[in-house]
Amino acid sequence: MPANRFNGFTDYGIGIGLRIPHYAHIFEKKPVVDWFEIISENYMIDGGRPLAALDLILERYRVVQHGVSTYFGSAEPLNREHLRRLKALVKRTNAPWLTDHLCWGSVDGTYNHDLLPMPYTFEAAEITARKVREARDFLEVPIAVENVSSYAEFHMSEMTEWEFLTEVLERADCGILLDVNNIYVSSRNHYFDPYDYLNSIPAERVAQIHIAGHSKFQKYILDTHDHPVIDPVWKMYEHAIRGIGPTATLLEWDDSVPSFEEVHAEALKAKRYIQAPATAGL
Amino acid sequence: MTLLELQRRMMTAVMQPLTSSGRIAPKTADGRPMKIEAGEFITPNSRLTSLERLEIYSRSYWYRALDSLYDDFPGLRAVLGQQAFHRLSRAYLAECPSRSFTLRNLGERLAGWLQRKPQYARRRHALALDMVRLEWAHIEAFDGAAEKALGPEDLIELGPDLRAGLQPYIRLLEFEYPVDKLLIQVNRASEEHEEASNAVLRQKHNGVEQRAIRLKRERTHLAVHRMDFTVYYRRIAAEEFRILNALREGQPVGHAIQCGFENSAASLDEQRRLLETWFAAWAELGWLCPPARVKKERVTT
Numbered sequence: 001m002p003a004n005r006f007n008g009f010t011d012y013g014i015g016i017g018l019r020i021p022h023y024a025h026i027f028e029k030k031p032v033v034d035w036f037e038i039i040s041e042n043y044m045i046d047g048g049r050p051l052a053a054l055d056l057i058l059e060r061y062r063v064v065q066h067g068v069s070t071y072f073g074s075a076e077p078l079n080r081e082h083l084r085r086l087k088a089l090v091k092r093t094n095a096p097w098l099t100d101h102l103c104w105g106s107v108d109g110t111y112n113h114d115l116l117p118m119p120y121t122f123e124a125a126e127i128t129a130r131k132v133r134e135a136r137d138f139l140e141v142p143i144a145v146e147n148v149s150s151y152a153e154f155h156m157s158e159m160t161e162w163e164f165l166t167e168v169l170e171r172a173d174c175g176i177l178l179d180v181n182n183i184y185v186s187s188r189n190h191y192f193d194p195y196d197y198l199n200s201i202p203a204e205r206v207a208q209i210h211i212a213g214h215s216k217f218q219k220y221i222l223d224t225h226d227h228p229v230i231d232p233v234w235k236m237y238e239h240a241i242r243g244i245g246p247t248a249t250l251l252e253w254d255d256s257v258p259s260f261e262e263v264h265a266e267a268l269k270a271k272r273y274i275q276a277p278a279t280a281g282l
Numbered sequence: 283m284t285l286l287e288l289q290r291r292m293m294t295a296v297m298q299p300l301t302s303s304g305r306i307a308p309k310t311a312d313g314r315p316m317k318i319e320a321g322e323f324i325t326p327n328s329r330l331t332s333l334e335r336l337e338i339y340s341r342s343y344w345y346r347a348l349d350s351l352y353d354d355f356p357g358l359r360a361v362l363g364q365q366a367f368h369r370l371s372r373a374y375l376a377e378c379p380s381r382s383f384t385l386r387n388l389g390e391r392l393a394g395w396l397q398r399k400p401q402y403a404r405r406r407h408a409l410a411l412d413m414v415r416l417e418w419a420h421i422e423a424f425d426g427a428a429e430k431a432l433g434p435e436d437l438i439e440l441g442p443d444l445r446a447g448l449q450p451y452i453r454l455l456e457f458e459y460p461v462d463k464l465l466i467q468v469n470r471a472s473e474e475h476e477e478a479s480n481a482v483l484r485q486k487h488n489g490v491e492q493r494a495i496r497l498k499r500e501r502t503h504l505a506v507h508r509m510d511f512t513v514y515y516r517r518i519a520a521e522e523f524r525i526l527n528a529l530r531e532g533q534p535v536g537h538a539i540q541c542g543f544e545n546s547a548a549s550l551d552e553q554r555r556l557l558e559t560w561f562a563a564w565a566e567l568g569w570l571c572p573p574a575r576v577k578k579e580r581v582t583t
Contacts (some may be wrong), residue, residue, distance in 0.1 A: 046426055047426055047451060049511035074289065075284070107290050107293045110293065110380065111379070112293060113346055113347070153324070153335075155321055192328070199550065
């Protein structure tokens with residue numbers, strides 16, 4: 001199960017996000033890490049220090065690209081300049097698969113730079129799936145879409161989030177970057193059972209998993225990536241792994257970033273679940 | 283409602299400027315109550331109204347965009363002061379929202395916008411404009427493309443009819459104020475930020491702002507370039523500035539030199555000496571590159 005056509009038939013283990021505050025530690029200590037996830041847009045540039053640092057990382061580590069602004073769910077067409085730069089980066093990193101979010105964030109050429117939630121309609125599923133297919137054909141690399149955390153729902157939705165996700169996955173024939181923390185956050189914000197979600201997704205399409213921490217506010221939970229993973233999310237992760245099998249997993253920690261050792265240790269907690277044998281389907 | 287219609291309505295609502303207390307705008311751009319607008323496409327739940335749910339996204343957008351400008355333009359902040367900078371940022375973002383997939387480019391239209399909007403910098407308009415142009419050049423020099431540099435051995439073969447290009451990451455700028463010195467002071471104060479107490483910080487911050495106020499006009503030519511991946515500001519002579527610009531525009535070396543020394547008071551001997559010095563420095567800094575692979579870029583002056 002873990003190595004499948006949606007992650008380039010790889011078996012990448014446990015990775016962490018590559019973040020600038022950790023560069024010095026990584027270059028000096030050369031720690032053993034299964035793989036790093038980079039934010040694609042940080043390296044879709046023409047030159048300078050970021051690309052030089054990335055090249056040093058690529059000499060020693062495996063890297064997967066995670067995007068934040070392809071906006072498969074925006075009604076407008078894909079941004080060709082974005083795709084051209086993304087393809088150049090794919091050639092540089094040799095990433096076996098790449099990921100971006102199942103969301104929207106641009107209209108008529110104006111960008112919001114957020115991961116805005118989709119209305120769960122058949123029209124939106126078709127538009128999104130078409131754009132995923134177009135991007136994959138152009139980039140020539142498998143694509144997995146990530147479920148986002150959300151704080152709003154729309155009157156026009158025609159199905160649940162997990163039904164919408166499945167619609168997109170099947171119409172696009174793409175993989176899923178299953179963000180367990182996002183499911184937890186959205187389940188609390190929208191009152192659904194997160195296990196209903198986990199049990200409904202097509203397990204054979206899971207290319208990668210994200211885990212992360214979040215912040216609780218009085219009336220809602222925000223996906224902030226600035227805390228350790230909480231126990232209920234680990235339990236969901238365990239449930240997911242039991243059904244899917246050991247899958248490339250990445251810990252996201254983007255704000256108030258602690259030391260490299262702390263982030264890596266938090267990520268490696270996933271091993272206790274990954275190394276347990278799969279016993280039941282989702 | 284189609285997907286496109288929903289996205290247009292939500293985007294317009296989310297990007298409507300927040301109130302001064304950081305809440306979502308009470309009205310839409312066309313004057314409708316935002317509460318009604320939100321209710322027409324967002325469902326409420328038992329804890330949050332439609333408007334409150336929309337507000338989460340609106341605040342998130344504005345804080346992210348304002349933070350991005352705050353980080354990218356510390357020099358402009360020092361020139362204007364925090365409050366005026368905040369006012370300027372809100373107005374700029376309202377009129378020039380991001381048109382790029384990356385936040386890196388959020389400030390790319392700020393200089394042009396500020397040129398047309400002197401009221402946001404008042405008496406410091408010229409100084410603010412210089413600073414914005416320098417800070418944007420810094421961003422471009424940081425991650426701009428680099429071509430293989432011409433070495434001293436290549437320059438020996440360079441005759442008056444041949445062409446040499448300028449590294450794409452280099453930005454050539456002409457200022458009314460010596461903003462390079464001011465920005466270096468601002469950045470130094472910022473680097474000391476974490477080590478200083480609040481009282482010391484306030485003192486340093488006020489010091490930088492005072493220096494910005496007292497800054498005297500001084501015509502300055504600058505090459506914003508990078509070495510070992512660090513961006514530097516190098517003062518250059520007016521003649522040197524003109525030669526480099528001409529080379530970037532694709533002029534043959536001989537013509538570029540002619541442009542550079544047009545109306546120059548320097549004697550021929552002096553010109554020869556300057557050229558030797560400049561070409562040696564450019565070769566050492568790796569500024570020159572083969573012209574064929576360099577795109578012509580609009581020169582900022």
